Amino acid sequence: MRGIADLSLEQAPPLWTPFLFLFGAPWFGVLAGALLLKVGALPVLDRWQGAALALTHLLTLGVLTLSMCGASIQLLPVLVGVPVPRVRWVAAWTWPLLVAGTLALAWGFLEGGTPWLVAGAAGTLAGLAPFLVAMGLALARARVSHHSLRAMALACVSLAVTLVLGALLVAGLGGYRTFDEIVLLAGLHLSWGLLGWVGLLLAGVAWQVVPLFQMTPEYPPLVRRFLAPGLFLWLVTTLPVSWLWPGLWPWILLPALLGMAWMAALTLQLQRRRTRKTPDLTLDYWRLGMACLLAALAVWPLGALWGGPWVWWLGTLMLPGGVLSLLNGMLLKIVPFLSWFHLQHRQMAHLRERGGLVEIPHMHALLPTTLGRWQWRLHLLALMSALATPAAPGLLARVTGGLLVAAYGLLGLAFIRVWLGYRSAQGQFG
Amino acid sequence: MPSITQHLSGEHRACDHTFAAAEARAAEGDLVASRDLFEEFFEAMERHFRREESVLFPEFEARTGQTQGPTLIMRHEHEQMRRVFQDLATAFDAGDAGQILGLAETLLILMQQHNTKEEQMLYPMSDQALADRLDTLLEAMQRP
Ligand SMILES: [Fe+2]
Ligand SMILES: [Fe+2]
Numbered sequence: 301m302r303g304i305a306d307l308s309l310e311q312a313p314p315l316w317t318p319f320l321f322l323f324g325a326p327w328f329g330v331l332a333g334a335l336l337l338k339v340g341a342l343p344v345l346d347r348w349q350g351a352a353l354a355l356t357h358l359l360t361l362g363v364l365t366l367s368m369c370g371a372s373i374q375l376l377p378v379l380v381g382v383p384v385p386r387v388r389w390v391a392a393w394t395w396p397l398l399v400a401g402t403l404a405l406a407w408g409f410l411e412g413g414t415p416w417l418v419a420g421a422a423g424t425l426a427g428l429a430p431f432l433v434a435m436g437l438a439l440a441r442a443r444v445s446h447h448s449l450r451a452m453a454l455a456c457v458s459l460a461v462t463l464v465l466g467a468l469l470v471a472g473l474g475g476y477r478t479f480d481e482i483v484l485l486a487g488l489h490l491s492w493g494l495l496g497w498v499g500l501l502l503a504g505v506a507w508q509v510v511p512l513f514q515m516t517p518e519y520p521p522l523v524r525r526f527l528a529p530g531l532f533l534w535l536v537t538t539l540p541v542s543w544l545w546p547g548l549w550p551w552i553l554l555p556a557l558l559g560m561a562w563m564a565a566l567t568l569q570l571q572r573r574r575t576r577k578t579p580d581l582t583l584d585y586w587r588l589g590m591a592c593l594l595a596a597l598a599v600w601p602l603g604a605l606w607g608g609p610w611v612w613w614l615g616t617l618m619l620p621g622g623v624l625s626l627l628n629g630m631l632l633k634i635v636p637f638l639s640w641f642h643l644q645h646r647q648m649a650h651l652r653e654r655g656g657l658v659e660i661p662h663m664h665a666l667l668p669t670t671l672g673r674w675q676w677r678l679h680l681l682a683l684m685s686a687l688a689t690p691a692a693p694g695l696l697a698r699v700t701g702g703l704l705v706a707a708y709g710l711l712g713l714a715f716i717r718v719w720l721g722y723r724s725a726q727g728q729f730g
Numbered sequence: 731m732p733s734i735t736q737h738l739s740g741e742h743r744a745c746d747h748t749f750a751a752a753e754a755r756a757a758e759g760d761l762v763a764s765r766d767l768f769e770e771f772f773e774a775m776e777r778h779f780r781r782e783e784s785v786l787f788p789e790f791e792a793r794t795g796q797t798q799g800p801t802l803i804m805r806h807e808h809e810q811m812r813r814v815f816q817d818l819a820t821a822f823d824a825g826d827a828g829q830i831l832g833l834a835e836t837l838l839i840l841m842q843q844h845n846t847k848e849e850q851m852l853y854p855m856s857d858q859a860l861a862d863r864l865d866t867l868l869e870a871m872q873r874p
Contacts (some may be wrong), residue, residue, distance in 0.1 A: 512845075578754050648794065648810065664828065664835065
């Protein structure tokens with residue numbers, strides 16, 4: 301009988317591999333908040349400030365990429381039927397390098413300067429390269445071929461492009477390129493990161509996850525078939541076109557942004573038609589995220605034309621409002637479910653081999669819904685404060701920083717609570 | 731042309747609907763109505779499991795020679811779900827709404843992961859492997 305249980309879990313990676321990534325992510329949010337507390341209004345006034353760049357990278361690499369790596373390790377076997385190969389090695393290699401690389405990069409932007417930037421970029425690249433190779437191998441071996449799979453593969457390619465563009469930028473900051481080129485490169489780096497890596501991965505995941513867990517109708521087949529490749533092809537076109545005709549920048553991004561907006565609007569509409577009516581925090585997070593993404597699109601032309609506070613609003617709506625809301629919503633489910641899943645595996649093995657049912661905590665016992673709701677309230681407050689910040693940057697930037705520390709601190713502590721509950725339940729099995 | 735994928739995925743959707751209604755009643759605090767709907771859901775799921783375990787899986791195993799492969803994993807996941815069905819019944823006996831909602835959400839994720847694997851991998855593989863026997867199989871799977 302043992303064989304059965306082992307085989308079933310064989311597909312699921314060892315618990316520590318996704319958890320290493322998922323547990324680390326909130327603390328980068330705490331760091332980002334602490335940074336804002338310390339520097340105050342600087343990043344609000346000018347996106348080129350070192351502090352602004354440090355803040356962005358703590359959120360995009362630290363919170364976002366770290367947890368997307370963890371979530372991919374976990375979701376791949378379920379969504380495409382194939383585990384990430386050598387997942388222990390990949391996790392043990394990628395995690396420390398990505399963490400150290402992100403910290404070095406942030407420090408480089410703040411005070412450290414070029415040597416730290418180079419070290420940070422090198423660490424991030426070296427950390428993520430094997431991860432991307434492993435993901436690529438798994439996707440190539442997938443037992444199914446569906447549109448989510450293609451979206452995920454294109455997302456991985458986009459991450460690689462983003463990293464290369466980032467490395468080029470670091471070389472530029474070292475002093476061998478003109479400022480105009482740096483601005484354009486930074487724009488491309490940002491678009492490939494947000495629209496390519498994050499946007500495509502979220503689209504691929506949403507097509508599977510939203511109909512499944514929120515019980516909505518399926519996304520229309522045409523959207524699933526053409527959106528991801530279309531978005532990707534458009535991003536590919538922007539590379540040479542914006543290099544040859546810099547005047548087209550950033551308007552050339554418009555079709556890609558409209559594609560994302562369409563996706564967000566469609567998701568909101570599908571969610572209105574959901575079968576599962578039980579109140580659900582993840583659903584609330586997804587609706588907030590999609591609404592923020594739509595609002596970001598409305599703000600985008602103003603940011604491109606006028607700059608100033610519009611850029612701050614755009615960034616806030618895109619990143620913490622849009623993408624990080626979606627992420628929070630998923631993490632609050634993935635972490636307690638995985639813990640329960642591994643506990644149930646032990647429980648059933650115990651029942652078979654020794655008889656006697658050992659009680660294990662379910663998802664809400666591991667992560668109480670009230671804790672999740674408080675996290676949501678803090679996240680909302682941080683978001684509102686961030687949006688209000690241009691009205692009184694000196695004060696509100698620090699308030700936002702404090703709220704970010706609280707919101708992500710609570711998320712990090714909630715995960716630690718899940719871990720402690722998991723450990724003590726494990727203890728019952730002797 | 732009806733297929734295994736179509737037929738059995740349809741049963742998944744029907745079970746989803748009953749589950750959603752049962753869970754919503756529990757969230758509103760109406761545990762009596764919720765319990766009735768959950769009983770209905772357990773029955774429908776058991777019927778569905780039986781179709782897979784005693785019609786589809788044996789045919790698939792005989793045709794492909796894979797007895798240690800995907801069907802083994804699916805059978806184990808059925809056992810995991812049956813375990814949660816029992817936990818839910820216990821929670822209803824105790825009248826513990828918090829426990830019921832926590833178990834229901836846990837079950838939802840477990841069930842949907844399982845259904846995805848079947849709908850995207852096992853069922854299409856079966857449609858291919860058993861193409862010449864679809865009519866007989868589908869008929870066997872219509873029986874109550
Ligand atoms: Fe099944
Ligand atoms: Fe099934």
